[in-house]
Amino acid sequence: MPKAYVFTRYGGPETEALIEVDRPRPGPGEVLIAVRAAGVNPVDWKQRTGYRRPGETDTRDFPAFFGNEVSGVVEELGEGVADFAVGEAVFGRPVVGGYSEYALLSVDLIARKPAGLSFADAATLPVAAVTAYDGIRQLDLPAGATLLVTGAGGGVGVAAVQIARAFGLKVVGVASEGKRDFLESLGAVHVASGPGWVERARAAAPDGVYDLVGGEVLAEAATLLDDRTRLITAGAPAEVVERLGGARVTRFRTSERLDAVARLVVDGALDPQVTRTFPLERAGEALRTVEEGHTRGKIVIEVAG
Incomplete structure (x- = not known):
């Protein structure tokens, strides 16, 4: 059996x-x-x-x-x-x-x-990469805009950093100091997580935030944006982020989404x-x-x- x-x-x-x-x-x-x-x-x-x-x-x-x-x-x-x-x-x-x-x-x-x-x-790809892809598409930031990703060193974060870069965005990744070299190798500007991280990130003036942590980190990240419609999360319940003016990532669990992220890998834009x-x-x-x-x-x- x-x-x-x-x-x-x-x-x-x-x-x-x-x-x-x-x-x-x-x-x-x-x-x-x-x-x-x-x-x-x-x-x-x-x-x-x-x-x-x-x-x-x-x-x-x-x-x-x-x-x-x-x-x-x-x-x-x-x-x-x-x-x-x-x-x-x-x-x-x-x-x-x-x-x-x-x-x-x-x-x-x-x-x-x-x-x-x-x-x-x-x-x-079906969970982490598609979640990242859905979020980047939902934010719909123009090429050249700056996206801040919290929890950037995890499975979804790593995919989000790379997909955002493939879409022509500048990326700021919040993660532990030990992941600095890793994130920088993916093309992100690293911001060390932990106390005071939000002030360290403020200088980047992000146009959008993709949160993958939730809790206090999500609440702090919201203060970085004037336009809270550019705040999304896959790390907190919808009711929590909606109170902050943002939204939870809308998932599209379809074969077309799977094909899209697979093409990014084959084309060299995404390394899982x-x-x-x-x-x-x-x-x-x-x-x-x-x-x-x-x-x-x-x-x-x-x-x-």
Whole structure:
């Protein structure tokens, strides 16, 4: 039987386990893939604690799969699927599966993997890179404008910095001092996080802010803008940022968005910055690396070669 890394109830790491599961069967409009790689994101461990995305109301069944972005090879087609074929390399957001040997994907949330895109890099795109892309498009700043990104050293931040640069923006990245060289290598002006960061950033006179941290950092970042409609967040609930005059990032979970970020990678404008990989048997270690909050770039679980 295939293996999957799951959580058996809401709680902490003690709820996690690598178990054997039944091989999923694709329903109408779905494909089954043999997973090659899975991206690791903060939302994964947050869901283990009981977190739900805005609008989610369904009761979760246990054991519940970890993982919100995967790449792999099509193994089986569900009823009505005509645009994909068995043996094609694809990536997307799983309906079932994630940190697992097999996953189900909806044809609405899947795209073909270009030949120039590795499975590991493809597995980082559906959540982090698409979130970054959606936010940059939502701000719609003109070329030459200055964008400030808080939490710039994480998975979404690293993508946001590069995508903004590809769109002709100047970028100021707020992150720890230890990530200075890393962010500067991506073309961003680094501002050290921590006490006093907002005064250090004020000299850059940002035209827009993309917040990935929330809390006090979001509130402080809002003071940098005269026009609060140029304030967006993926790090705080909508009601919090709306009180500050800004908005939460509007997500477009579509195949077209997946294609767009994949093209950026193939064209050399976006490097997913996969900094560490772990085998499925060490999925818990991969998740702890992200949960501790000190990662640089993206962590990926490699399920098969």
